[in-house]
Amino acid sequence: MAVIRSSYAPGGGTRPPKVFGRDDLRERLRVSIERLRIGRPVKSLVIVGLRGVGKTVLLSQMLRDAESLGVHTVYVEAPEGRSLPSLLAPQLRTALLCMSTVQEAKDSANRALRALSGFAKSLKVTYQDIEVSSDFEPEAGLADNGDLVGDLSTLLTQVGEAVRHARTALVIFIDDLQYVVEPELVALIIALHRVSQLGLPIAIVGAGLPQLRRRVGSAKSYAERLFDYPEISLHQPLKAK
8 A cells, every 4th residue: 555645835826845655656556557548447636635734736747747858738727616617628639639739530530529518509508608719519418418417428428539539648637536526426436437448548537625535425436436536645644546
């Protein structure tokens, strides 16, 4: 079991002068990315801890680590009052536009962009904060039913196909995951489950308060097969679970 420890309490994502005990999690992400690239299954991570223990600092470092490995990343912070679809849509658009420049992935990335257009358009009534520009017309029947659970699963499946054709991986980083409301959290878990079933190279690294472990676990019974919950602390070393 890995021991994860910090010696400093940063504020609001401020990087501390020195952070201890994080190398194991960073290495874990590196191994997961390499497994995703070759089509092997991985568990996503939900890093939990009290406020001020350095979760945002660690998440930002892991983002830099992933980018240094040449994979695509999405980073969102989930503040109170914003919907998860509104946060993810523009970031996914950016990643897909980048993938569309890869010849082998162009067709699948463009289809995913059409799915994203349908997703945003159909959910605009429910989630009025969705704002995503697109030059791609929606494809009828593709992530456009107006049902978040089904549409997000379809969208992430299409994104995953583009990632696979680009021979890379996509890691979605979500900070302050505790602010994602229950229906949106359930939809995210179901979408990740579908992506995992299909062996598509997408993983999530989230961070939030300790109650996230209970919330994620109770949202869907199979969530325990999708996530590990390493816990970080200021003083008392806690074992990663």
